[in-house]
Amino acid sequence: MNTENRITIRKVADAAGVSKQTVSRVINDHPDVADRTRKRVQEVIDQLGYHPSAVARSLTKQRTRMIVVVTAGLNLIGPSSVLNGVSLKAEELGYTLLLKNLPDFYVRDYQELIRYIIEMRVEGVAWVCPEIDHNRRESIEKLSKLPVPIIFQGSSPIKDALVVTIDNYGGGCLATQHLIDQGFREIGHISGPLEFGDAEARKEGWFDSLQKIGSSPTDMHWTEGDWSAASGAKALSDLLDKYPDMEAIFVANDQMAIGAIQRLHDCGLQVPGDLAIIGYDNIPESAYNSPPLSTISQDFHAMGAKTIEVLVDAIKAQQSGKEPPGFESVILNTDLIIRKSSIRNR
Amino acid sequence: MNTENRITIRKVADAAGVSKQTVSRVINDHPDVADRTRKRVQEVIDQLGYHPSAVARSLTKQRTRMIVVVTAGLNLIGPSSVLNGVSLKAEELGYTLLLKNLPDFYVRDYQELIRYIIEMRVEGVAWVCPEIDHNRRESIEKLSKLPVPIIFQGSSPIKDALVVTIDNYGGGCLATQHLIDQGFREIGHISGPLEFGDAEARKEGWFDSLQKIGSSPTDMHWTEGDWSAASGAKALSDLLDKYPDMEAIFVANDQMAIGAIQRLHDCGLQVPGDLAIIGYDNIPESAYNSPPLSTISQDFHAMGAKTIEVLVDAIKAQQSGKEPPGFESVILNTDLIIRKSSIRNR
DNA sequence: CTGAAAGCGCTTACAG
DNA sequence: CTGAAAGCGCTTACAG
Numbered sequence A, B: 001m002n003t004e005n006r007i008t009i010r011k012v013a014d015a016a017g018v019s020k021q022t023v024s025r026v027i028n029d030h031p032d033v034a035d036r037t038r039k040r041v042q043e044v045i046d047q048l049g050y051h052p053s054a055v056a057r058s059l060t061k062q063r064t065r066m067i068v069v070v071t072a073g074l075n076l077i078g079p080s081s082v083l084n085g086v087s088l089k090a091e092e093l094g095y096t097l098l099l100k101n102l103p104d105f106y107v108r109d110y111q112e113l114i115r116y117i118i119e120m121r122v123e124g125v126a127w128v129c130p131e132i133d134h135n136r137r138e139s140i141e142k143l144s145k146l147p148v149p150i151i152f153q154g155s156s157p158i159k160d161a162l163v164v165t166i167d168n169y170g171g172g173c174l175a176t177q178h179l180i181d182q183g184f185r186e187i188g189h190i191s192g193p194l195e196f197g198d199a200e201a202r203k204e205g206w207f208d209s210l211q212k213i214g215s216s217p218t219d220m221h222w223t224e225g226d227w228s229a230a231s232g233a234k235a236l237s238d239l240l241d242k243y244p245d246m247e248a249i250f251v252a253n254d255q256m257a258i259g260a261i262q263r264l265h266d267c268g269l270q271v272p273g274d275l276a277i278i279g280y281d282n283i284p285e286s287a288y289n290s291p292p293l294s295t296i297s298q299d300f301h302a303m304g305a306k307t308i309e310v311l312v313d314a315i316k317a318q319q320s321g322k323e324p325p326g327f328e329s330v331i332l333n334t335d336l337i338i339r340k341s342s343i344r345n346r
Numbered sequence C, D: 001c002t003g004a005a006a007g008c009g010c011t012t013a014c015a016g
Helices: A009-016 A020-027 A033-048 A054-061 A077-092 A110-120 A136-143 A169-179 A197-212 A229-242 A254-266 A284-288 A301-319 B009-016 B022-027 B035-048 B053-060 B077-092 B110-119 B135-143 B168-181 B195-213 B229-241 B254-266 B284-289 B300-319
Strands: A066-072 A096-104 A125-129 A151-155 A162-166 A187-191 A222-224 A248-251 A277-278 A297-300 A330-332 A332-338 B067-074 B096-102 B124-128 B150-154 B162-166 B185-192 B222-224 B248-251 B276-278 B294-297 B330-332 B334-337
Touching: A009 A020, A020 A033, A020 B022, A033 A187, A054 B053, A066 A110, A066 A301, A077 A096, A077 A125, A077 A301, A077 B077, A077 B096, A077 B254, A096 B077, A110 A136, A125 A136, A136 A151, A136 B254, A151 A301, A162 A169, A162 A301, A169 A187, A169 A197, A169 A248, A169 A277, A169 A297, A169 A332, A187 A229, A187 A254, A197 B300, A222 A229, A229 A248, A229 A254, A229 B284, A248 A254, A254 A277, A254 B135, A277 B300, A284 B229, A284 B254, A297 B222, A332 B162, B009 B022, B009 B035, B009 B096, B022 B035, B035 B096, B067 B077, B067 B110, B067 B300, B077 B096, B077 B124, B077 B300, B110 B135, B110 B185, B124 B300, B124 B330, B135 B150, B150 B300, B162 B300, B168 B195, B168 B248, B168 B276, B168 B294, B168 B334, B185 B195, B185 B229, B185 B254, B195 B222, B229 B248, B229 B254, B248 B254, B254 B276, B276 B294
Parallel strands: A066 A096, A066 A125, A125 A151, A151 A162, A162 A330, A187 A222, A187 A248, A248 A277, B067 B096, B067 B124, B124 B150, B150 B162, B162 B330, B185 B222, B185 B248, B248 B276
Antiparallel strands: A096 B096, A297 A332, B294 B334
């Protein structure tokens, strides 16, 4: 930044023949300024193209109006969609977003992260990383001593932290119940990597829904993928081998479901004729798969927006001296999208 | 921020019985400090959990080490993948990223954007929005008066601006030439929305490649989609009507290609038997489509990283007083991925 | 090797 | 309605 050319409040004041003080009042819309003075100062500001420094302002006001959003896996549909909601809501509420993107899902160095958060003097932290087992509890613990509020985007509610959640368990139930409603009883599952809280919760939804109708799923009835279409194809082959009676399958995301369908076609099997399938996520391609894929949709955008809303509430509470109003998890619901892949042929 | 509890350099200095000055030397690894003094100060720092304020530091050093990245369409594969590369490289080079996400592809208020950029005192701007016609030239013009370097992520090179580009024209040629190499001569095109520079450049690649072999594509030979699978399906129907001789088709992105294939299947037509297809983007689903989709892959991550590298070079040049070394566009290449959908049956 | 003074660009009381 | 003084939390010369 070419320091010599930078317009400061000092230069504006001199040019307008007033004190810095008065210029400050004008740029902050303070009422106690004579109309003529205000007009003259404003003219100088416009003419010089003066923009007050947020840095200096942050220092004096002891407020940065900044939030750091910690992300991972921006190439995934979930995190990037949530980030979209987060950023729009932050802007709306007048906060600047610092993006801290982790190279993978694991935090190698909490000390360094904490150092960053504190040094930047952000007012809050939005944790928009997929929940990985063990990892999440560790994050909550290690980050609990932060001097500012932190909110997690989670797979399931947590008692001692601020969390906004999409109801993965409920979504898993919804998907499985739909297959049950279609008349299927032999229902398999391809889960996501179970380190992911999302994957675990969806699987539990599948398991509990089957228990309710008197089935008791065992390890013969499900297998694990890694979210990718390739893993879905492989998982399907495995499952077909160990669970030959399977009539229908709940796959924990659409990409794996699409891979599985592809594999079925390769084997000369029909969907839903030979095997009914429902996925999860409602990615754009699902409606145009052959056959169109039934799925569970979740409003990532709303989740992002809600995350910031709750965080900003907590920030305000803290700044006004009140303790935050307890840790109430926000849980967002999912929707069942029925397409051809899960419809029972009669 | 609970002002009373904040640890400042003053408190550390008092606790250690030295001047602020000396504390400053310690936290900045300045050599001229006695070992004993350094050790004592460091102990106090660790014990108090002191972290120097980046805000205050920015003000005195007149450097924020911040870059703003302007994005749009984070739900799209391109921008979100590029952002991933951008953020990792920025972190590596020691810059903090401010995320300014536009609600759509159009900038409503440049004044407000410029105000933001200047007030935040960022050192550079990375423009990671898809290039929309007219819009791009307007952006370059309106933003040319910024006091800091700005780099655009573009569809094609530009003379008077810093641009990092993926060679969309070349990619369009690559895709079309592949179909030609397969022996097809009647090659149609489904373009993206032509306001997008990417869509326009890919279409030109298709057009020029056909001209080279003596064909002269007209409006009968192509139609326009909106990047979505749904639009791809619709576009295919239209094209089938007006271009019945079509043997092969280059679709400007994979999602539309997948939609088109779905529509073909609905019509009882085979891919590639009745119509060969190649897409663009190499999204994860493409390998698992039925049939697997040939496509053009581009390294978004590398593009993001390169964007920051070039920007930081420009920042350094400016700060060291040199003029930036001219506007040389960086052009990244694409790769042809051949799968079943484009292979000619013989 | 260490510290007192001044300054970065603002805002916040406090006078008048 | 307006301005002089002090302060936010650091760093940068300058002495010693």
